[in-house]
Amino acid sequence: MATPASELEWTLRTVASSTRLFWRLLGPIEWSGLSIEFPADAPREPGIYLIRVTLGDDTRTYVGEAADLSRRLRRYSGRPEERPYQRGMTSTNMRGRLTRTFCAGGKAVIYLLQLPLEQSPGQGEPRPRSQGPPDNDRTTRDLRRLPPWRAVD
Amino acid sequence: MIERLAISAAYLHGEQLINEEGFPAYPDGHPLQ
Numbered sequence: 011m012a013t014p015a016s017e018l019e020w021t022l023r024t025v026a027s028s029t030r031l032f033w034r035l036l037g038p039i040e041w042s043g044l045s046i047e048f049p050a051d052a053p054r055e056p057g058i059y060l061i062r063v064t065l066g067d068d069t070r071t072y073v074g075e076a077a078d079l080s081r082r083l084r085r086y087s088g089r090p091e092e093r094p095y096q097r098g099m100t101s102t103n104m105r106g107r108l109t110r111t112f113c114a115g116g117k118a119v120i121y122l123l124q125l126p127l128e129q130s131p132g133q134g135e136p137r138p139r140s141q142g143p144p145d146n147d148r149t150t151r152d153l154r155r156l157p158p159w160r161a162v163d
Numbered sequence: 164m165i166e167r168l169a170i171s172a173a174y175l176h177g178e179q180l181i182n183e184e185g186f187p188a189y190p191d192g193h194p195l196q
Contacts, residue, residue: 020172031172058169063181071178075166107181123169 014038014062014119030128033060033121041112046090046105048083048120055079058123063107065116072104079122 018033037049039061057079061072076082090109108118173180 020176022168022172022175029168031169058166060169060173069179070181071173072181073166073170073173074182123165125165127165127168 018060018121027129027131030130032124032128034124036120036122039108039118039120041108045088046086046108046112048087052079052083052122054081057125059083060121060123061104061118062121063111063116063118065111065114083120 014035016035018031020031020033022029022031036052036059039049040047056075056077058073058075059079059082061074063070063072074082086104086108088105090105111118170180170182
């Protein structure tokens with residue numbers, strides 16, 4: 011698998027403004043064979059995180075928000091056993107997904123979003139996207155409620 | 164609000180999202196699901 015990028019930089023633009031999202035690599039998520047270990051240096055503060063799981067050429071991304079990043083990642087860490095009362099919880103789903111990925115030979119990394127976001131005035135009409143989003147009706151319906159952002163390469 | 168913005172940005176940049184609500188369900192048994 012390719013080395014994960016140390017940072018991700020995305021820009022969203024509307025006619026009125028553009029917003030830059032800068033993700034910093036916090037580190038790899040490790041699998042000891044028994045338990046999941048996240049990087050220990052997550053801050054004890056609110057934030058947005060992005061987890062990328064990769065198996066071969068296949069990658070999935072999860073974006074989440076936490077009032078305390080350190081506590082959230084500790085909740086995702088540990089053994090993957092699922093207790094009945096935990097079934098369906100995000101933390102249980104995440105541990106299960108990570109465990110299946112690691113056992114199949116995959117890897118995972120976590121990024122943190124740099125806050126506050128950088129915003130600047132728009133520069134007229136947005137440029138067309140060079141790469142469209144994946145074709146998915148449910149996703150499109152869900153995003154219809156969001157502001158008319160445009161990605162800028 | 165920022166989480167929704169970040170999810171939008173990920174989607175618009177072609178990321179295959181696995182957030183629980185409103186995003187694709189991959190086949191049962193797929194290791195990444």
